Structures are given as structure tokens and as C-alpha cells.
Amino acid sequence: MSAETHVAAHGEEAAFRHHHFVNAEQQFSTSKLGMWLILATEILMFGGLFVGYGLMQSLYPEAWVAGHHHLDRIMGAVNTVFLLCSSYTMVMAVHSASTNQKTKTMVNLLLTFLFAAGFLVVKYFEYAHKIHDGLLPGRSFTYAGGGPPQQAMFFGFYFAMTGLHGFHVLVGMGLIAWIMMRANRGEFSSAFYTPVDLVGLYWHLVDLIWIYLFPLLYLVS
Amino acid sequence: MSEHVHPSSSRIYLIILGFLLVLTAITVGAAYVDFGSFNLIIAVLIATVKATLVAMFFMHLRHDPPINAIIFVSSLIFLGLFLLFPLIDMQSRDKVVPYGLRMQTQPAAQQPAPAGGAPAATPAPAH
Numbered sequence: 001m002s003a004e005t006h007v008a009a010h011g012e013e014a015a016f017r018h019h020h021f022v023n024a025e026q027q028f029s030t031s032k033l034g035m036w037l038i039l040a041t042e043i044l045m046f047g048g049l050f051v052g053y054g055l056m057q058s059l060y061p062e063a064w065v066a067g068h069h070h071l072d073r074i075m076g077a078v079n080t081v082f083l084l085c086s087s088y089t090m091v092m093a094v095h096s097a098s099t100n101q102k103t104k105t106m107v108n109l110l111l112t113f114l115f116a117a118g119f120l121v122v123k124y125f126e127y128a129h130k131i132h133d134g135l136l137p138g139r140s141f142t143y144a145g146g147g148p149p150q151q152a153m154f155f156g157f158y159f160a161m162t163g164l165h166g167f168h169v170l171v172g173m174g175l176i177a178w179i180m181m182r183a184n185r186g187e188f189s190s191a192f193y194t195p196v197d198l199v200g201l202y203w204h205l206v207d208l209i210w211i212y213l214f215p216l217l218y219l220v221s
Numbered sequence: 222m223s224e225h226v227h228p229s230s231s232r233i234y235l236i237i238l239g240f241l242l243v244l245t246a247i248t249v250g251a252a253y254v255d256f257g258s259f260n261l262i263i264a265v266l267i268a269t270v271k272a273t274l275v276a277m278f279f280m281h282l283r284h285d286p287p288i289n290a291i292i293f294v295s296s297l298i299f300l301g302l303f304l305l306f307p308l309i310d311m312q313s314r315d316k317v318v319p320y321g322l323r324m325q326t327q328p329a330a331q332q333p334a335p336a337g338g339a340p341a342a343t344p345a346p347a348h
Binding site: 029032033036037039040041043044047048050051054055058059073077080081084085087088090091092095200201204205207208211212214215216218219220 | 231234235237238241242245248249251252260261264265267268271272275276278279280285286288289292293295296297299300303304307308311312
């Protein structure tokens, strides 16, 4: 891979470097490579839903337009802002960890966690509203307001996509909490902050998927 | 080792966040204007610009070894193929079926909804 031949002569490096890596640099880029492979599988997993969405949207565009009118654009936009800001605080946490600023790392991770929680709270209100109105997938669709019957399928995609995404947000919160505990124990420094970086990559992917979900679900017309 | 791993100073992240928020405002604003079928295309294009910013700066692809970007982009290319072939099939299936065996393209639109709620209708099987 990278042809860098920095033979880092750090004495403290031995504390975290596994023996089968040439140096800490190689260990770091190997971990990142592995994380990117995981992210590629995540993209393909969500990809199945995106493809299904695209095909059905091309068959029943009028049902998609009718369905999206039941979604609250403002709530969707607020959640977009929450996730974008959380991505920013996450990258700041990685930056702080890589420059030995423990307090800043902790504060930024906490902010990321809170933005994620805010996202789920908004999502809870949206789901509660949909369930109350009977805007549910397939046979559970009991909405009395009329419109194209394929709206039931639109809400199938809505709940499958936002549900899988919401689950990823929940997992991300767990990971962030775990990283905070480790940061609090002083495990990270400029020489070693790989876990912060990898959780960061995961978190940005969650943000990335929402960047597409928001216009596709809330802003069709 | 830290000097060359994250060469970008932290200010660039704030600038990128600013761009992302502005683009979000533009997408929401554009959704209130009727461009016909272009609305979806515009929204997806803006989302792609946002995704590129996140990947390049927040995910550090700009400074990473190229292999990470290759993995990322190839997963997107395969996703594109995944979408492309069923789409070609669905849009053109009707044209290659001999006249008289042509399937109904919009089966449920005019018919009354069947009992037991709305069907999650799959496309009518080619007959």
C-alpha cells in the first residue's frame, strides 16, 4: 500500500503495536483499510434498499409524491442539521485525540453523542405520528385519508430505510460511549488514536447515508 | 507521526460544516420550487456534493492512501450497476414482449383497492 518507509523509532510504540506490523504507521493504515472494507459492505447493504426505492419510485411516482407529503420536512431538516453538526464534532474529536487534547476530545465526543440522541428523539416523534395516523407498511397501512394505494409501499421503504439507519445511529452512540470511556482512561495520544478515527469513519458513513435519505424521502415531489 | 496524518488544520472542518449547512438550506429551498421531474435530480446532485465533502474532508480521503478511496468508489460503482440493470429491465421489458402478450404497466392505478388494505404490489409478472 503506502510506500512510506518511516521506520518510527518511538520507544512507546511497542505498547500498542502488534508484532506483525512493520511500524505504527502501517498498523494505522491497515486498520483504516479494514474499516473502509466494512463501510463498503454497509453501503451495499443500504444499497439494496436504495435500489428497491429507485425501482418502485419509477413505477409509482404519484404514490411517492402522495406519501412524502405525510413527512415533516422541518423535522427532517432539523435531523439533517443534527447529523451534520455531529459529524463536525466527531472529526474535531479525532483531531483533538491526534493532538493530545484529552478534554477537547471528551467534550467533542459528548457533543456527538448528544446530537445523535437529539436525532433519535426527533425520529421518535416522527414515528409516533406515523403510527398514530396508520401510515405503516403493507397490510398495516390503515390511513383513512385516501391517495394511491401504493403509498403503503412508500412507507415500507420509509420505515425500512430510516429504521436501519436509526439502528446504525444507536450502534454509533454505543461506540461513541465506549470511545469516551477509553479516552477518559487516557488511552489515546498522538501516537495512537486508531479507535477514535475508525469510530469517526463509521459515524461519517451514518451521516452520509442520511444525506441521501433526507432528499429521497422528504423532498420528492 | 501525527504531523503528516492530519495536515489540515481544524479550521477547514468548520468551513466544510458551513458549506454542508448552506447546501442543506439550498436543497430544502429548492424542494419548494417546482422544477417538475428535475426536483429529484437536483436534490440527489446536491446530496452528492455534500457526500463528497464529507468523504474528502471529514473522512480524510483527501490525505489517505488512494486504496481507501478506491474501495469506497468501487462500492458506489457496483451500487450503480445494481440499480442500472433492473432499471433497464423494467423500463424496456414491455418493448420486447410481442404485441398481444403485453403486460399491464399500471395494474392497480385504476382498479379498486383489494380488500384487506393496500397491496404492496410487485410489478406484474411477465406473461
